[in-house]
Amino acid sequence: MSLEPSYLHYPRRRYGMDHARYEWSMLTERPPVRWPGNAKLAVWVNLAVQFFPLNQRGKPFAPPGGMTTAYPDLRHYTLREYGNRVGLVRCVQALDTFGLKPTFAVNAIIAQKYPRLLERLCERDDEILCHSWHMDSLHHGELDESEEAEIIERSLACLREATGQPIRGWLSPGGSQSHNTPDLLASQGIEYMGDWLNDDLPYPFRTKHGDLIALPLSLELDDHFIVGVNLHSETEYAEQIKDACDFLLREAQEAEGGRLLALNVHPWLMGQPHRIAALEDALEHIANQPGIWSASAHEIVSAWRNAQ
Amino acid sequence: MLESLDRYDFSLIDEREPIRWPKGARVAFWVAPNIEFYELDPAPNPVRRAWPRPVPDVQGYATRDYGNRVGHMRMMQLLDKYGVRGSISLSTALCEHHPEIIELCVKRDWEFFSHGIYNTRYTYGMNEAQEREMIEDSVRTIKRHTGQDCAGYLAPALTHTEHTLDLFAEAGGIYTCDLFHDDQPTTVRVRSGKPFVSVPYSLELNDTIAYVVNKVEPRRYAAMIKKAFDRLYFEGKESGRVMCIPLHAYQVSHPHRLAAFEDALAHITSHKDIWVTTGREIAEYFIEHHVA
Numbered sequence: 001m002s003l004e005p006s007y008l009h010y011p012r013r014r015y016g017m018d019h020a021r022y023e024w025s026m027l028t029e030r031p032p033v034r035w036p037g038n039a040k041l042a043v044w045v046n047l048a049v050q051f052f053p054l055n056q057r058g059k060p061f062a063p064p065g066g067m068t069t070a071y072p073d074l075r076h077y078t079l080r081e082y083g084n085r086v087g088l089v090r091c092v093q094a095l096d097t098f099g100l101k102p103t104f105a106v107n108a109i110i111a112q113k114y115p116r117l118l119e120r121l122c123e124r125d126d127e128i129l130c131h132s133w134h135m136d137s138l139h140h141g142e143l144d145e146s147e148e149a150e151i152i153e154r155s156l157a158c159l160r161e162a163t164g165q166p167i168r169g170w171l172s173p174g175g176s177q178s179h180n181t182p183d184l185l186a187s188q189g190i191e192y193m194g195d196w197l198n199d200d201l202p203y204p205f206r207t208k209h210g211d212l213i214a215l216p217l218s219l220e221l222d223d224h225f226i227v228g229v230n231l232h233s234e235t236e237y238a239e240q241i242k243d244a245c246d247f248l249l250r251e252a253q254e255a256e257g258g259r260l261l262a263l264n265v266h267p268w269l270m271g272q273p274h275r276i277a278a279l280e281d282a283l284e285h286i287a288n289q290p291g292i293w294s295a296s297a298h299e300i301v302s303a304w305r306n307a308q
Numbered sequence: 309m310l311e312s313l314d315r316y317d318f319s320l321i322d323e324r325e326p327i328r329w330p331k332g333a334r335v336a337f338w339v340a341p342n343i344e345f346y347e348l349d350p351a352p353n354p355v356r357r358a359w360p361r362p363v364p365d366v367q368g369y370a371t372r373d374y375g376n377r378v379g380h381m382r383m384m385q386l387l388d389k390y391g392v393r394g395s396i397s398l399s400t401a402l403c404e405h406h407p408e409i410i411e412l413c414v415k416r417d418w419e420f421f422s423h424g425i426y427n428t429r430y431t432y433g434m435n436e437a438q439e440r441e442m443i444e445d446s447v448r449t450i451k452r453h454t455g456q457d458c459a460g461y462l463a464p465a466l467t468h469t470e471h472t473l474d475l476f477a478e479a480g481g482i483y484t485c486d487l488f489h490d491d492q493p494t495t496v497r498v499r500s501g502k503p504f505v506s507v508p509y510s511l512e513l514n515d516t517i518a519y520v521v522n523k524v525e526p527r528r529y530a531a532m533i534k535k536a537f538d539r540l541y542f543e544g545k546e547s548g549r550v551m552c553i554p555l556h557a558y559q560v561s562h563p564h565r566l567a568a569f570e571d572a573l574a575h576i577t578s579h580k581d582i583w584v585t586t587g588r589e590i591a592e593y594f595i596e597h598h599v600a
Contacts, residue, residue: 140361
């Protein structure tokens with residue numbers, strides 16, 4: 001038994017990354033970022049407004065939170081719908097109670113399926129990000145480029161039309177991208193994306209159509225990751241979010257440079273009646289810390305740009 | 309395929325000649341930060357897929373890259389604070405990709421040992437010559453970038469062949485981290501007959517195993533570490549024990565985890581009769597005093 005000789009060749013073994021999308025750099029080596037009002041910690045709370053098709057293809061993988069039983073998976077379909085009908089209202093109320101600002105990442109199909117839901121979001125002055133068409137329209141390495149371009153174009157056109165917002169930010173379903181996703185997004189007027197979660201601050205990300213900004217949305221602090229994947233309790237969820245907040249604040253203080261706390265929250269998960277108090281507990285803690293700047297994705301990106 | 313590994317003699321832990329660590333320490337304590345590079349689009353291995361999702365697996369890749377961009381500095385500052393020198397399990401290609409990290413570790417007199425070239429190049433399917441070439445490449449790379457003679461080995465992504473231990477000993481190594489059979493070092497038989505030992509690493513207290521496989525909460529991970537230490541410290545009064553905490557900056561250095569880990573590290577290092585050391589120093593001491 002032996003492997004192809006190429007298995008011991010390393011054509012990208014060189015300084016920096018093994019791809020050309022972004023420069024290698026350690027966070028501590030970059031000039032400090034100053035947030036407005038000299039805040040220490042920018043807080044981005046992303047509420048995921050999602051539609052999971054009942055006839056999920058699940059190719060090349062089932063989207064996180066997607067259908068799991070044989071067709072028709074009524075239980076998961078309706079549990080996700082719960083988020084759009086009930087959970088979202090609770091989560092938004094919780095944020096409002098503590099004066100924290102949501103950003104909504106919305107599957108574009110919501111504009112067609114539930115126009116009242118999108119209208120309700122638009123009654124607020126909050127930013128809406130495009131979350132692709134729906135949770136089963138996955139962007140991945142085996143997806144044909146023209147097919148992906150069509151999904152992105154359709155999703156952005158639909159959300160821009162329905163909201164009247166420019167829609168400058170993007171979040172892929174399941175955080176998944178193809179090699180082409182960043183180029184296609186930039187060509188369609190997207191300025192920043194949350195999928196690359198390899199940092200605690202924004203950074204420039206190269207595309208064929210100019211730089212995007214990677215605005216890392218933490219997976220480790222995602223409610224579905226903590227509660228749904230790791231099966232930690234809602235109390236543990238709150239504790240981990242509070243610990244993260246305190247840690248980043250302390251680090252920002254010591255480093256004299258701003259940090260980012262990026263929380264992805266799924267209303268179908270934390271919006272359940274037995275979990276909402278844990279979300280409130282975490283949000284209250286965050287809101288009570290001096291040095292917090294609650295901002296939309298776009299405000300954070302703009303402030304970061306100005307600081308460069 | 310072998311039925312038994314047959315690399316070390318069987319012995320019960322309470323029937324051995326006691327181990328006395330330097331200055332009467334009960335526990336030889338070492339921390340092994342894994343400093344790794346995962347490739348976005350690695351050459352495919354016939355036995356193991358590198359990424360669960362089609363390339364580019366953005367979540368998988370970015371999760372690891374977080375360790376290099378953000379995590380190592382946090383971990384390094386923490387280990388500095390408690391006077392711990394890391395024993396680095398190194399994807400040696402990182403010397404070329406991210407020399408800044410290597411320099412910071414060299415400055416601290418940390419140990420570097422080989423963890424292969426990339427953590428996305430598996431040993432499965434290699435013939436002996438290929439595995440030797442890979443191991444020797446990693447040893448040369450460590451020498452060139454750090455000046456150190458590589459003493460230890462943890463196979464990349466814990467992928468082995470039947471010859472891994474022999475080949476590493478022949479490349480000049482004196483210890484392996486790949487065996488989990490004991491709380492004390494053990495002599496390991498290699499075909500060259502060179503002195504070669506197993507230094508207890510740990511899977512149970514490995515942060516990636518704890519967080520990713522066993523899905524342990526950050527504070528529970530700290531509690532597990534403290535309990536493990538307390539027991540080994542108690543037993544180490546009779547005969548010295550080894551305790552290792554293998555770490556990954558892309559896991560433990562997250563903002564919701566590092567303060568809990570610090571709590572555990574503070575507990576351990578508050579004890580006087582422990583030997584805070586490195587993998588190499590444990591191996592050398594054990595070979596000098598306990599290997600005939």
